[in-house]
Amino acid sequence: MNLSIAEENYVKSIYKLQEGDAVVTTNALAYELETKPASVTDMAKKLKEKKLIDYEKYKGITLTSEGRTMALQIIRRHRLWECFLVDKLAFSWEEIHELAEELEHVRSEKLISRLSDYLGNPVIDPHGDPIPDAQGKMAKPRPQTSLDQANARRLVVTAVTDQSTALLAFLNAKNIKLGTQLEVIAHYEYDNSIEIKLKQHPAITISELVAKNIMVRPV
Amino acid sequence: MNLSIAEENYVKSIYKLQEGDAVVTTNALAYELETKPASVTDMAKKLKEKKLIDYEKYKGITLTSEGRTMALQIIRRHRLWECFLVDKLAFSWEEIHELAEELEHVRSEKLISRLSDYLGNPVIDPHGDPIPDAQGKMAKPRPQTSLDQANARRLVVTAVTDQSTALLAFLNAKNIKLGTQLEVIAHYEYDNSIEIKLKQHPAITISELVAKNIMVRPV
DNA sequence: TTTATTATTTAGATTTGTCTAAATAATATT
DNA sequence: AATATTATTTAGACAAATCTAAATAATAAA
Ligand SMILES: [Mn+2]
Ligand SMILES: [Mn+2]
Ligand SMILES: [Mn+2]
Ligand SMILES: [Mn+2]
Numbered sequence: 001m002n003l004s005i006a007e008e009n010y011v012k013s014i015y016k017l018q019e020g021d022a023v024v025t026t027n028a029l030a031y032e033l034e035t036k037p038a039s040v041t042d043m044a045k046k047l048k049e050k051k052l053i054d055y056e057k058y059k060g061i062t063l064t065s066e067g068r069t070m071a072l073q074i075i076r077r078h079r080l081w082e083c084f085l086v087d088k089l090a091f092s093w094e095e096i097h098e099l100a101e102e103l104e105h106v107r108s109e110k111l112i113s114r115l116s117d118y119l120g121n122p123v124i125d126p127h128g129d130p131i132p133d134a135q136g137k138m139a140k141p142r143p144q145t146s147l148d149q150a151n152a153r154r155l156v157v158t159a160v161t162d163q164s165t166a167l168l169a170f171l172n173a174k175n176i177k178l179g180t181q182l183e184v185i186a187h188y189e190y191d192n193s194i195e196i197k198l199k200q201h202p203a204i205t206i207s208e209l210v211a212k213n214i215m216v217r218p219v
Numbered sequence: 220m221n222l223s224i225a226e227e228n229y230v231k232s233i234y235k236l237q238e239g240d241a242v243v244t245t246n247a248l249a250y251e252l253e254t255k256p257a258s259v260t261d262m263a264k265k266l267k268e269k270k271l272i273d274y275e276k277y278k279g280i281t282l283t284s285e286g287r288t289m290a291l292q293i294i295r296r297h298r299l300w301e302c303f304l305v306d307k308l309a310f311s312w313e314e315i316h317e318l319a320e321e322l323e324h325v326r327s328e329k330l331i332s333r334l335s336d337y338l339g340n341p342v343i344d345p346h347g348d349p350i351p352d353a354q355g356k357m358a359k360p361r362p363q364t365s366l367d368q369a370n371a372r373r374l375v376v377t378a379v380t381d382q383s384t385a386l387l388a389f390l391n392a393k394n395i396k397l398g399t400q401l402e403v404i405a406h407y408e409y410d411n412s413i414e415i416k417l418k419q420h421p422a423i424t425i426s427e428l429v430a431k432n433i434m435v436r437p438v
Numbered sequence: 439t440t441t442a443t444t445a446t447t448t449a450g451a452t453t454t455g456t457c458t459a460a461a462t463a464a465t466a467t468t
Numbered sequence: 469a470a471t472a473t474t475a476t477t478t479a480g481a482c483a484a485a486t487c488t489a490a491a492t493a494a495t496a497a498a
Contacts, residue, residue, distance in 0.1 A: 006485060026446055039486055041447055046484090058446060058493060088307075089333040099330055106321045114308040225455060245476055258456055260477055265454090277463060277476060 001050060001066075005105045008074050009033060010043050011052060012104075014063055015071035023060035072136035078104040079125035079132075080115050086126040087119060093126045093160075093177070094168030109134075128159025128178050128215065147184075148192065148211035152218035156181050159215040167213055174204060181219055220269060220285075224324045227293050228252060229262050230271060231323075233282055234290035242279035291355035297323040298344035298351075299334050305345040306338060312345045312379075312396070313387030328353075347378025347397050347434065366403075367411065367430035371437035375400050378434040386432055393423060400438055 003011065013032045017024045026044070030037045048055040052067035063071060081103040085091040091099075113134060116122075123131055123139045130138040144158045157180045160167065171177065175198060185195040185203050192208035222230065232251045236243045245263070249256045267274040271286035282290060300322040304310040310318075332353060335341075342350055342358045349357040363377045376399045379386065390396065394417060404414040404422050411427035 004484075027444090035485095036487065037446065038448080038488080042485075085330075089330070089337055091333070095329075099325065099327055102325045103322075106318065108318055110314075111304075111308070111318055114310070118308055223454075246474090254455095255457065256476065257458080257478080261455075 001052075001070075002107075003050075003052075003070065006043070007047065007050075007052075008070070008105055010040075010047060011063070011067055011071045012074045012078075014053065014061055015068065015075065018062060021062075023062055025060050029061065069136055072132040072138075074104055076132040076134075076136075077106070077112055079129060080112060080119065080122070082125045082127070083119050083122045083131075084115060087122075092168075092172065094163075094165045094172065096126060097163045097165075124159075126178070127163055128157075142217060144215045144217045146212050147196075147206075147214040147216050148194065148208055150184065150216050150218075153184050154181065154219045155184065155216040156219045157214060158217055160213055161215060162213040167210065170210065171214075174198075174206075175201060176214070182216075220271075221326075222269075222271075222289065225262070226266065226269075226271075227289070227324055229259075229266060230282070230286055230290045231293045231297075233272065233280055234287065234294065237281060240281075242281055244279050248280065288355055291351040291357075293323055295351040295353070295355075296325070296331055298348060299331060299338065299341070301344045301346070302338050302341050302350070303334060306341075311387075311391065313382075313384045313391065315345060316382045316384075343378075345397070346382055347376075361436060363434045363436045365431050366415075366425075366433040366435050367413065367427055369403070369435050369437075372403050373400065373438045374403065374435040375438045376433060377436050379432055380434060381432040386429065389429065390433075393417075393425075394420060395433070401435075 010029070010033065013029060014024050017028055017032060026037045026040045030040045033040070044053065044055045044061055047053045047061075047067070051064055052070060054062050054064055078100045081100040082096045085096040085099060086093060116134075125131055130141055132138045142158065146161070147155070157176060157178055159178070160171065176182070180198060182196045182198050185197055187194055188205070192211075193205050194208075194211050195203055195205045197203040229248070229252065232248060233243050236247055236251060245256045245259045249259045252259070263272065263274045263280055266272045266280075266286070270283055271289060272280050272282055274280050297319045300319040301315045304315040304318060305312060335353075344350055349360055351357045361377065365380070366374070376395060376397055378397070379390065395401070399417060401415045401417050404416055406413055407424070411430075412424050413427075413430050414422055414424045416422040
């Protein structure tokens with residue numbers, strides 16, 4: 001089945017909001033896609049018709065297995081293009097999401113399999129997210145927690161859950177990237193901010209919001 | 220001004236059919252875009268409104284200088300992606316046009332300038348067509364003629380004017396590519412076919428239609 | 439358990455890009 | 469010059485994707 005660009009964006013967003021099994025609400029999807037709830041309802045009917053989602057009025061949306069397959073293909077294309085932009089064209093991680101948002105809609109199995117080979121068949125993208133293979137299988141991410149909930153002291157950054165330019169630019173300014181090792185110095189109860197130290201850098205304090213979006217594992 | 224994908228395809232096709240200065244007819248454009256004349260008339264009104272073409276009822280279409288600028292940008296993107304597909308992903312020249320037809324619509328100055336750098340700022344694409352630079356300037360192609368009109372005996376292939384998979388696959392089968400040197404053995408008046416010989420290959424006879432689409436210059 | 443609030447859907451429009459069929463203009467033929 | 473043919477445009481329709489405003493359902497608060 002051949003999806004339009006709009007349909008692909010819906011399917012991808014539903015996958016993202018589902019996080020495994022949860023039901024996706026009309027409002028949440030409208031917010032994610034920066035559109036209006038009425039538009040989501042319209043599209044939900046179409047996607048149901050195409051058997052990509054399960055949907056009953058007022059009951060929310062979930063992907064069918066066919067829909068999930070579609071989503072994983074789109075995500076694969078998105079993340080491979082992100083790798084290309086960073087590895088080959090020297091873009092930095094906050095610039096690539098928007099571009100990949102468009103490149104992901106060029107549908108060609110052959111193009112993507114060649115691109116993957118060319119990049120050395122990477123399994124994680126520049127934000128630390130796993131890349132599905134041609135069959136839709138993803139490397140199960142190694143156990144990781146958000147920085148605000150980590151209890152070990154010495155940690156390594158494994159992913160970033162918010163790909164907004166604002167957060168990524170902030171992390172650039174603080175020299176935090178994937179693989180960066182850091183040490184937790186203190187938790188401040190008052191605002192849940194966290195003091196951390198990177199090698200060769202003075203200690204800095206980051207807000208709870210930032211900490212929630214940095215994924216880490218014990219080094 | 221931001222063009223839709225459909226508008227970009229129209230502008231590019233108009234540029235192609237204009238060949239410098241000629242007026243483009245409604246029918247010719249409909250044929251080129253595989254659409255209907257009525258659709259072309261509708262779009263012509265929109266493009267005129269956006270000042271990308273000069274158009275008066277029944278008088279045909281020409282690009283304004285703004286339209287030409289747009290066309291050259293799209294062509295630049297198209298041809299750079301073609302280079303990428305051949306040079307980096309090892310596609311062959313008959314597979315790339317369709318893919319570039321989609322990739323060309325990802326609009327990002329920065330992406331294209333990085334891609335161009337990455338490819339070594341090529342000035343001709345895999346079909347021998349010149350690539351406009353960021354300002355829209357193209358290397359004036361070295362004087363070349365179609366094989367059926369060449370009068371020198373020893374020639375080198377410089378471009379192919381028809382990018383159809385059918386022709387390109389034929390040329391592959393006959394080991395003819397850009398840079399291939401060949402010798403004209405005979406012209407046959409009856410059907411205007413031409414006998415040619417490539418080094419290390421037996422002589423072959425090619426039809427007038429093929430010869431018309433192979434561009435050459437004296438070696 | 440009513441009532442108020444929030445979430446979702448429907449009704450009806452709009453924009454973009456396309457189409458078919460019919461009308462009109464331009465060009466070619468007799 | 470009249471007629472036939474071809475090219476182009478118009479009229480009216482349609483599908484996709486979106487929107488606003490109004491109606492309805494679900495949920496929370498009183
Ligand atoms: Mn997208
Ligand atoms: Mn990513
Ligand atoms: Mn195109
Ligand atoms: Mn080309």
